[in-house]
Amino acid sequence: MKLLWTPQALKQRIAIRSFIAQHDPIAAVRMERRLNEAAARLLHFPELGTASRCTGAREYVAHEHYRLIYEFNEGVIWIIGIAHTSRRSL
Numbered sequence: 364m365k366l367l368w369t370p371q372a373l374k375q376r377i378a379i380r381s382f383i384a385q386h387d388p389i390a391a392v393r394m395e396r397r398l399n400e401a402a403a404r405l406l407h408f409p410e411l412g413t414a415s416r417c418t419g420a421r422e423y424v425a426h427e428h429y430r431l432i433y434e435f436n437e438g439v440i441w442i443i444g445i446a447h448t449s450r451r452s453l
Contacts, residue, residue: 364406364407364409364435364438364439364440365438365439365440366402366403366405366406366439366440366442367439367440367441367442368441368442369441369442369443369444371443371444372432372442372443372444372445375444375445376395376398376445379394379429379445380394380395394426394429397425397426398425398426398429398431398445400425401423401424401425401426401431402425402431402440402442404423405423405431405433405435405440406440409435409440411423412431412433419434420432420433420434420443421433421434421435422446424448425445427448428447428448428449429445429446429447429448430445430446430447430448431444431445432444432445432446
């Protein structure tokens with residue numbers, strides 16, 4: 364299994380890290396680690412996230428405030444976005 368981030372997801376990840384770093388650089392590093400750990404778990408358990416009723420994508424809570432939005436097929440997990448938990452699910 365291989366894990367890839369779409370350009371949109373990478374952009375969102377950088378924006379989250381930058382926002383957090385403005386207030387607490389150490390927390391930004393911790394968040395980056397949490398996102399990496401969550402993505403690594405998906406490599407071993409790709410069905411870990413909740414399936415969306417509408418889009419076919421899955422959502423996995425990486426942190427109490429952020430969900431990874433992803434799809435997987437043919438041995439590849441695509442992280443397609445990162446959503447704040449206050450936003451509605453797909």
